[in-house]
Amino acid sequence: MDPTQATREVFWNIQYTWLVYVLMVPTLAVLAWGFWLKIRRWRAGQPAVRFDRLGERFQLFLRNAVGQGRTIKSRYAGLFHSLVYTGFIVLFLATTVVAIHHDTPLHIMKGHFYLIFQSLIVDIFGLFVLVGVALAAVRRWVAKPAKLVYTDEASWILVSIFVMALTGFIVEGWRIAVTDDVWAAWSPVGNLFARASDPLMSDAAMQTGHIVIWWFHLLVAFGFIAWVPFSKMSHVFTAPLNIFTANLDGYGGSLKAIDFETAERFGINHLGDFTWKDLLDFDACTECGRCTDVCPANTVGKSLSPRDIILDLQALMHERGDSVLANGNGSGNGDAALLPIIDQKTAVSPEALFSCTTCAACMEACPVHIEQMPKIVDARRYLVMEEAEFPEGMMDMMNSLESRQHPFAGTQFSRVDWTEGLDIDVMADMDDPAEAEVLMWVGCGGALVERNRNTVRATAKLLKKAGVKFAILGREESCSGDPARRVGNEFLFEMLAKGNVETLDRYGVRKVVTSCPHCFNSFRNEYPQFGGSYEVYHHTQFLDQLVGSGKLPANGPGAQAGNGETITFHDPCYLGRHNGEYDAPRNLLAKVGGARQVEMQRSRNTSFCCGGGGGMAFVDEPPDQRVNQERAQEAVDTGADVVAVGCPFCATMLDDGVNARRGDRDVKVKDVAELLWDAVGETEESGEAAT
Ligand code: SF4
Numbered sequence: 001m002d003p004t005q006a007t008r009e010v011f012w013n014i015q016y017t018w019l020v021y022v023l024m025v026p027t028l029a030v031l032a033w034g035f036w037l038k039i040r041r042w043r044a045g046q047p048a049v050r051f052d053r054l055g056e057r058f059q060l061f062l063r064n065a066v067g068q069g070r071t072i073k074s075r076y077a078g079l080f081h082s083l084v085y086t087g088f089i090v091l092f093l094a095t096t097v098v099a100i101h102h103d104t105p106l107h108i109m110k111g112h113f114y115l116i117f118q119s120l121i122v123d124i125f126g127l128f129v130l131v132g133v134a135l136a137a138v139r140r141w142v143a144k145p146a147k148l149v150y151t152d153e154a155s156w157i158l159v160s161i162f163v164m165a166l167t168g169f170i171v172e173g174w175r176i177a178v179t180d181d182v183w184a185a186w187s188p189v190g191n192l193f194a195r196a197s198d199p200l201m202s203d204a205a206m207q208t209g210h211i212v213i214w215w216f217h218l219l220v221a222f223g224f225i226a227w228v229p230f231s232k233m234s235h236v237f238t239a240p241l242n243i244f245t246a247n248l249d250g251y252g253g254s255l256k257a258i259d260f261e262t263a264e265r266f267g268i269n270h271l272g273d274f275t276w277k278d279l280l281d282f283d284a285c286t287e288c289g290r291c292t293d294v295c296p297a298n299t300v301g302k303s304l305s306p307r308d309i310i311l312d313l314q315a316l317m318h319e320r321g322d323s324v325l326a327n328g329n330g331s332g333n334g335d336a337a338l339l340p341i342i343d344q345k346t347a348v349s350p351e352a353l354f355s356c357t358t359c360a361a362c363m364e365a366c367p368v369h370i371e372q373m374p375k376i377v378d379a380r381r382y383l384v385m386e387e388a389e390f391p392e393g394m395m396d397m398m399n400s401l402e403s404r405q406h407p408f409a410g411t412q413f414s415r416v417d418w419t420e421g422l423d424i425d426v427m428a429d430m431d432d433p434a435e436a437e438v439l440m441w442v443g444c445g446g447a448l449v450e451r452n453r454n455t456v457r458a459t460a461k462l463l464k465k466a467g468v469k470f471a472i473l474g475r476e477e478s479c480s481g482d483p484a485r486r487v488g489n490e491f492l493f494e495m496l497a498k499g500n501v502e503t504l505d506r507y508g509v510r511k512v513v514t515s516c517p518h519c520f521n522s523f524r525n526e527y528p529q530f531g532g533s534y535e536v537y538h539h540t541q542f543l544d545q546l547v548g549s550g551k552l553p554a555n556g557p558g559a560q561a562g563n564g565e566t567i568t569f570h571d572p573c574y575l576g577r578h579n580g581e582y583d584a585p586r587n588l589l590a591k592v593g594g595a596r597q598v599e600m601q602r603s604r605n606t607s608f609c610c611g612g613g614g615g616m617a618f619v620d621e622p623p624d625q626r627v628n629q630e631r632a633q634e635a636v637d638t639g640a641d642v643v644a645v646g647c648p649f650c651a652t653m654l655d656d657g658v659n660a661r662r663g664d665r666d667v668k669v670k671d672v673a674e675l676l677w678d679a680v681g682e683t684e685e686s687g688e689a690a691t
Pocket residue numbers: 291294295296297298304305306355356357358359360361362363372373376
């Protein structure tokens with residue numbers, strides 16, 4: 001046996017092979033037509049720039065489409081998906097090799113390549129497909145997790161793939177058995193079928209069976225290929241495309257400004273107002289349910305399900321989309337153009353839309369980079385600005401923003417009360433505001449909520465101790481506009497943002513430090529939309545730099561301030577997921593000597609929202625559906641003595657939650673700056689003396 005001569009006959013035992021090519025034509029035609037229908041629908045959407053920055057896009061594509069980076073984060077689903085995915089790729093390559101060998105002068109299917117790739121590797125990866133489908137079937141039909149969508153289509157997809165892989169092995173096994181293939185050992189799975197069939201079937205029976213199963217295999221495979229664009233299997237094409245065209249600006253920059261001069265409608269309530277990328281999003285959904293599984297609102301029993309929002313919009317697009325999209329892009333007429341997407345009877349109900357905390361957990365979890373949260377905010381914009389419809393607490397908050405430029409209607413504090421005794425420069429009172437190298441942006445939650453005033457005091461004292469020349473705006477500071485934008489009142493947000501940009505530009509501000517991640521996000525990612533570009537730091541980032549450069553020694557008399565305590569850090573969504581900062585607060589907590597850090601089960605990019613984002617801090621939630629209590633329970637369960645936070649909204653929400661869930665334990669909620677100031681270990685007076 002000379003391995004260099006190893007090969008096999010293509011189309012062994014098969015006649016009328018020309019039929020394969022005849023059947024292939026309608027199969028590929030239906031496949032192409034199906035995808036053309038999709039592309040045509042997407043093209044009817046509004047414009048979006050998603051083919052820029054090609055280098056970054058290719059990297060993302062390699063990581064999360066080719067490399068399945070996000071898919072494999074879920075261990076079980078990642079395992080079976082990887083088995084089927086890699087199996088499919090290898091089987092596709094093997095079929096291509098057969099076609100090249102048979103239909104071109106390049107007879108490549110021979111020798112060691114035939115034995116190692118076309119026989120051994122292909123057999124192993126074919127087995128991967130069988131095992132992968134079996135694992136998926138166990139999950140779908142036995143374990144039945146709530147996050148999945150249980151449709152006949154999904155079951156038929158599993159059955160079809162299993163049948164294709166199994167019949168492939170059967171025809172291989174019977175060929176091996178009937179021809180006494182001398183290279184059989186190189187095809188271990190096919191050989192197993194051959195050895196199992198040998199004692200049970202005659203050669204003639206296997207030969208006849210081979211013909212029948214071979215054609216059956218081909219028909220199932222061709223039927224499956226033609227079905228792909230009309231089923232959720234279309235994700236094999238739409239998902240990689242969706243990943244390639246993903247938002248590269250981070251979740252914090254995913255809300256776009258409205259051009260109020262030209263917009264015919266504000267917000268979105270019609271398919272035709274979505275961009276082509278939004279429409280592609282609907283078609284890219286794999287129904288994996290990961291987004292809903294991590295959604296804090298859904299977790300506590302609210303009706304919000306980001307998966308169902310995407311799937312309901314997908315269904316609407318498929319059922320009515322052609323007529324809607326044909327008319328819906330601003331020139332629409334009649335009912336079709338104005339078919340509403342917000343509907344009390346679907347997942348896109350006002351109640352669900354107004355439960356979103358804009359935490360972006362759904363977007364982070366989605367293996368194919370679907371952007372759920374901006375669509376929710378777009379729909380909120382429609383409800384708020386076109387219909388004046390929103391929950392009562394949000395209405396009070398917006399009224400206060402309009403009349404007082406802050407959202408806390410009942411506060412008894414002014415913007416500068418917290419500075420008492422600290423001798424802090426206010427820009428308007430300075431002879432030369434340019435002497436302030438840094439603007440300390442205090443934020444409404446820091447200045448006007450009693451429990452957070454310690455945080456901003458600690459931050460200011462730490463800046464002073466490090467010798468930073470900073471000032472505040474004092475009474476000239478107004479809300480960054482974040483709550484207005486998240487709720488959907490883009491008009492109010494734009495007004496506040498433009499006002500702030502004008503104030504900052506008047507003082508020539510270049511560097512901003514803030515202890516509020518929501519303000520931080522607005523300044524960093526959203527103010528550039530209104531001409532405001534600054535060097536922006538969250539206070540933990542800035543303090544971390546000061547400690548790192550030795551300007552802020554955290555080894556003062558209070559170096560052992562941790563005193564044997566355990567600290568767990570709660571990642572604020574707008575610092576972590578929205579802006580990718582996870583380390584700075586943890587670095588600072590490591591300086592709190594004598595303390596030990598523990599992580600909650602959901603931390604860093606999988607952190608669970610405190611429940612206060614998206615304007616939800618101003619809504620009175622039902623007692624049994626409180627996101628803050630769910631998160632507080634997780635923090636309490638770590639056994640920590642201190643829950644460290646880096647956001648005034650998180651502080652308030654978790655304070656309430658911890659008080660409800662701590663039982664008789666003494667668990668404190670403290671900002672990282674407060675803990676660091678304790679570690680620096682000086683009295684309030686010495687903080688003042690440091691100025
Ligand atoms: S942003 Fe957060 S709250 Fe909103 S749908 Fe996504 S996971 Fe749910």
